[in-house]
Amino acid sequence: xxxxxxxxxxxxxxxxxxALLFLVLSYVLGPKNASALKSTSYECGIPARSxxxxxxxxxFFLVALLFLLFDLEAVFLYPWAILYRxxxxxxxxxxxxxxxxxxxxxxxxxFVYVWKKGGLEWQ
Amino acid sequence: MTNVAxxxxxxxxxxxxxxxxxxxxxxxxxxxxxxxxxxxxxxLSMLSLLVLLGVAVANFTGxxxxxxxxLLGGMVVNDQYSWFFNMLFVAVALLTVTFxxxxxxxxxxxxxxxxxxxxxxxxxxxxxxxxxxxxTLFLALETMSLSVYVLxxxxxxxxxxxxxxxxxxxxGAFASAFLLMGMALLYGETGGxxxxxxxxxxxxxxxxxxxxxxxxxxxxxxxxxKIAMVPFHxxxxxxxxxxxxxxxxxMATGVKAAAVAALLRFxxxxxxxxxxxxxxxxxxxxxxxxxxxxxxxxxxxxxxRMLAYSSIxxxxxxxxxxxxxxxxxxxxxxxxxxxxVGVAAGGAVLFYLVGYALMNLGAFGIVTYLSKDRKHxxxxxxxxxxxxxxxxxxxxxxxxxxxxLAGIPPTVGFVGKFYIFDAVVKADLLPLAIWGVVNSLxxxxxxxxxIMTMYMKPAEDxxxxxxxxxxxxxxxxxxxxxxxxxxxxxxxxxxARNTFKFMAY
Numbered sequence: 001x002x003x004x005x006x007x008x009x010x011x012x013x014x015x016x017x018x019a020l021l022f023l024v025l026s027y028v029l030g031p032k033n034a035s036a037l038k039s040t041s042y043e044c045g046i047p048a049r050s051x052x053x054x055x056x057x058x059x060f061f062l063v064a065l066l067f068l069l070f071d072l073e074a075v076f077l078y079p080w081a082i083l084y085r086x087x088x089x090x091x092x093x094x095x096x097x098x099x100x101x102x103x104x105x106x107x108x109x110x111f112v113y114v115w116k117k118g119g120l121e122w123q
Numbered sequence: 124m125t126n127v128a129x130x131x132x133x134x135x136x137x138x139x140x141x142x143x144x145x146x147x148x149x150x151x152x153x154x155x156x157x158x159x160x161x162x163x164x165x166x167l168s169m170l171s172l173l174v175l176l177g178v179a180v181a182n183f184t185g186x187x188x189x190x191x192x193x194l195l196g197g198m199v200v201n202d203q204y205s206w207f208f209n210m211l212f213v214a215v216a217l218l219t220v221t222f223x224x225x226x227x228x229x230x231x232x233x234x235x236x237x238x239x240x241x242x243x244x245x246x247x248x249x250x251x252x253x254x255x256x257x258x259t260l261f262l263a264l265e266t267m268s269l270s271v272y273v274l275x276x277x278x279x280x281x282x283x284x285x286x287x288x289x290x291x292x293x294x295g296a297f298a299s300a301f302l303l304m305g306m307a308l309l310y311g312e313t314g315g316x317x318x319x320x321x322x323x324x325x326x327x328x329x330x331x332x333x334x335x336x337x338x339x340x341x342x343x344x345x346x347x348x349k350i351a352m353v354p355f356h357x358x359x360x361x362x363x364x365x366x367x368x369x370x371x372x373x374m375a376t377g378v379k380a381a382a383v384a385a386l387l388r389f390x391x392x393x394x395x396x397x398x399x400x401x402x403x404x405x406x407x408x409x410x411x412x413x414x415x416x417x418x419x420x421x422x423x424x425x426x427x428r429m430l431a432y433s434s435i436x437x438x439x440x441x442x443x444x445x446x447x448x449x450x451x452x453x454x455x456x457x458x459x460x461x462x463x464v465g466v467a468a469g470g471a472v473l474f475y476l477v478g479y480a481l482m483n484l485g486a487f488g489i490v491t492y493l494s495k496d497r498k499h500x501x502x503x504x505x506x507x508x509x510x511x512x513x514x515x516x517x518x519x520x521x522x523x524x525x526x527x528l529a530g531i532p533p534t535v536g537f538v539g540k541f542y543i544f545d546a547v548v549k550a551d552l553l554p555l556a557i558w559g560v561v562n563s564l565x566x567x568x569x570x571x572x573x574i575m576t577m578y579m580k581p582a583e584d585x586x587x588x589x590x591x592x593x594x595x596x597x598x599x600x601x602x603x604x605x606x607x608x609x610x611x612x613x614x615x616x617x618x619a620r621n622t623f624k625f626m627a628y
Contacts, residue, residue: 106150113154
């Protein structure tokens with residue numbers, strides 16, 4: 001295992017050395033003409049209009065969270081769908097379907113809860 | 124028609140009944156909360172209590188008729204070990220719900236989401252102990268942790284509570300990352316996630332490989348966070364103080380017991396590696412953990428913070444028991460009587476966890492009882508002045524719990540510590556046992572300070588006065604149990620030893 005890691009270690013150390021080298025070089029060799037214009041933040045060439053730390057309406061957060069939740073849960077359907085044929089061939093389609101049924105019904109309860117509690121309303 | 128691991132689905136499901144009842148019950152409470160608007164919120168707590176009682180009955184009737192069973196293709200196991208802890212967790216959850224409802228009553232404002240969260244956290248704890256696959260272990264840990272993160276932040280409007288929740292979430296995510304990395308390495312080294320496969324691979328090895336050492340170390344760190352082991356304890360005081368007091372009690376007893384129980388099963392699984400590599404490290408950490416917890420607790424003025432540091436110190440005592448067990452895989456002299464020492468050590472840890480749950484939950488129950496509402500908790504120790512005259516039952520119960528935490532006979536805390544030190548001595552670790560006794564002596568000071576305040580100082584106008592009867596009733600029953608188990612520990616101790624014996628040997 002140690003022998004296998006030698007090339008990997010070489011690459012990593014080379015990468016670190018190169019990165020540091022260029023940072024130091026550009027720091028040492030580069031011209032330094034500081035001006036007020038240079039220290040302003042760059043936003044596609046347009047002067048920055050206000051602070052970036054503005055307030056968001058908290059509802060955005062909730063909607064994003066719920067989207068993430070249900071979207072991610074839906075992703076679990078794909079591997080199940082791929083494996084489902086194997087279950088059918090093994091004569092265990094009912095089991096696989098039941099498992100997914102349980103999963104989805106838990107999801108539905110969560111969805112109903114969110115809906116009933118007003119999590120989907122904007123105001 | 125469906126055959127999973129040689130057992131038909133119906134049998135498996137009936138063996139899983141406690142978990143199913145709890146999961147369905149949690150969902151039911153959620154739905155009732157969302158739909159039945161006319162229902163008074165008090166009924167949610169009744170419903171939760173009913174669900175928990177149902178789980179207790181299902182656990183009691185189900186597991187007694189079943190022997191050790193690996194279920195769902197090796198994902199969970201239904202053995203006496205999981206049965207034992209299921210009972211403990213259900214009891215802890217029952218008491219937590221009772222305490223919380225009393226405070227909500229006084230507050231006049233129910234937090235309905237508390238109930239399903241407690242139920243789901245309990246489900247996570249139960250599965251954490253029953254897990255025999257790294258996947259289940261992680262899922263259970265997250266089910267428990269995620270619910271508890273929200274519970275900690277349950278005092279909406281209180282900055283401290285939000286801060287505590289946030290802190291716990293960040294630190295918990297950190298701990299999960301360590302745990303996951305360890306699991307990934309363990310999988311890489313053994314080629315499987317099931318305990319059976321990991322155990323076989325480790326047994327077939329002559330000496331532990333570097334990856335295996337690293338993997339077990341990372342997993343130990345993950346557990347270390349959950350049981351508040353130094354140096355992974357940083358979150359404990361702030362979180363325990365910020366969380367609502369009934370949630371703190373739930374965390375200090377339930378979450379800690381679940382993590383220690385899972386750690387013990389993991390220690391059994393990877394005994395050769397842990398004993399070989401991590402024993403010295405764990406020994407140093409155990410010593411530092413109890414010493415640090417006790418020393419810092421000396422100067423606390425908030426009772427929740429004091430109990431938080433005491434909880435760190437108790438993590439140290441529990442680790443001593445785990446160390447005594449690990450010694451059976453390390454020391455050649457001890458290995459000749461491995462089963463005797465191992466059963467003594469494991470049984471002591473199990474007994475201590477039950478005793479600790481009783482006394483600590485009771486102490487937090489009294490804190491909850493004395494709190495005026497959720498915003499004004501009975502936190503500063505000065506406020507306990509003169510409690511003995513004002514609320515004799517509450518003061519006496521709290522005194523019993525604190526005596527027990529300090530390890531003074533005739534309480535369960537004394538017997539628990541005795542078993543642990545006894546196991547440690549049996550494992551030829553005498554210096555460790557002596558250090559444990561010194562620490563217990565040290566801890567007497569800060570526990571007695573509260574008792575002194577309650578009994579020796581006159582009541583003041585702003586002293587705490589108390590609340591609903593069911594809380595103090597439950598706490599009183601707990602105090603009686605603490606005393607009873609201190610006098611007659613035999614049955615429980617025997618059960619704990621047998622439980623560990625069936626799991627490990």
